[in-house]
Amino acid sequence: MELRGKLLDISNLKVSFHTYRGVVKALNGVELWMDSGDRLGVVGETGCGKSVTSLAVMRLIEQPGEIQEGKVIFNGTNLVELSEEKMNRVRGVEMSMIFQEPRSSLNPVMKVGYQIGESIAKSKKIKIKQTYPEVKEMLRLVGLDPERVMNSYPHELSGGMSQRVMIGMGLASHPKLLIADEPTSALDVTIQAQILELLDELARKMGNAVMLITHDMGVVAEFCDKVLVMYAGNSVEYASTAKLFEKPLHPYTGGLLQAVPRVGRTDELMAIKGTVPDLVNPPSGCRFHPRCPHAMDICKVERPPFVEIEPDHYVACYLFKGKSEVREDG
């Protein structure tokens, strides 16, 4: 099979969680791909599976969850089939992750310098003490005072500083892919702007790809060059940022963009009617059909495939499958 993304290619990824209420089908065939150096924004609302996708890529899905089907091809190897031991050599070395709450993802009883050193020590197979010069360099890169921060404990740092430490830790091993799961959602806007600028600058300098998971369309517009929109465990639209904002094709993407308030916007906000479905009993066919203003009969029965409608613009919606068929016929 030909890969769509040279760095990362996820196809038909299905993840379920077994709960007392039944099986939660959190991911229902996610499609996602990235080239090296890409900046992909993964957007969607609560429960759409964006965080689960990132955890599945890192193979961090734990009981009662499991990856049921699908491929995650990273750098030519299928991570789903990799042994835990080999996965350990990928995780934190070739790809690393930054989480939403910086303070709860740092170890409160270890000095910051030691925590950053760990990831370098692991990738270079050296002792942690030997990494300290490099740790200092990394701290300088993320805009912190190395002498002070090296020997601090996480509680001595502010939220913005902790997130800088997390970024330093994530990038210390020079990964090919950095996954950032809502890295700025817990921060204030002025600090958020600082952190995004830092991520931007470092990614440019180090040449790593970034997968940015967020619910904020503003952050996506400013940071990412490609966007994947997810809804209820499915990939529904994938395009370049410019294209997606200018001409969203999937009704959900359109609705989402209409609902975002922005400074200087005078028209009334449009809301998407209905609510996000329960993933224990998701709607049949297209999971968006109960909320979709354009739903047709086929949408209720069959799940629309994720297909390329225009060059590099993929959509899972029957509204557009129809069009491409017409084009083929004609």
Added chain:
Amino acid sequence: MAETLIKIKNLKTYFPVKKSIFSKKLFVRAVDDVNMYIPTGSTFAVVGESGSGKTTLARTVLRLIEPTSGEIEFEGKDILGLKGRDLLEVRRNMQIVFQDPYNSLHPRKLIKNIIGEGMKIHFKITDVEIRDRIAAVLKEVGLIDDHMYRYAHEFSGGQRQRIAFARAMVLKPKFIVLDEPTSALDVSVQAMVLKMMKEIKVQENLTYMFITHNLSLVDYIADRVAVMYVGEVVEMGDKSTIFEHPSHPYTDLLMASNPVPDPKFVREKRLMKGEIPSSINPPSGCRFHNRCPFADERCEREAPELREIKPGHFVRCHYPL
């Protein structure tokens, strides 16, 4: 000029912090010398980052927290001296919707009792009347009357926020504080809730104090805006004035930091530095001077006053932009 519903004068709310028994007594100056007036029928937005004192300000206005000093007038009456029946009446007129609808509704009470409790206290009416009013208010916020026999956990976040709003509305208040009412909600749901609040405000001739950290929401809902930074109001004015001509460097920074959902938008680069200072030991002089690109030694030394640079436009800065 429109009538003023709420007038706040030199309001200070300090919280004591214990350092050690030997050190000087320290205070968190959560709200420090705030002056503002809220015109009847307007939506007054209070914008600020975490720790700026916006929530403390709102709670002090409702007397949920007692201020250290200052005056609060509601319809020309000083409410800080009120007691008993008079206070009860003012309380009915000033309601609040909290930020997190998952924590602000009692998990073991029926919606009927959550919404109805206030009416039992404030009105002398029968249970049947209470039920009718609950049914009416539920309909008004976009729910159905059957919902009153359910519990909070049976609702989604957006629906819960509608219930919290119904609880405030049902007492026929004149003033409602909305404390980040949509920050726990997804954007598509947020849009619906905001729209509902905006419509009901016009219908019922309400006055809102809308607390938020999101400038985009301010532009959508507010008439007047106060920007807070470390306990102080740094800029206040009509929405259009603030958005078109931000005069305080902090307001300007806040605007420039707000992510814009448009890939074609090119951000003006701002020199961004520093962190939000603590309100226990605020910086000397102007509290923003350590982050301000225009600060000089006067800003370090001398604290600026909030002054009116144009009618209705107040700025706390020595060198307004």
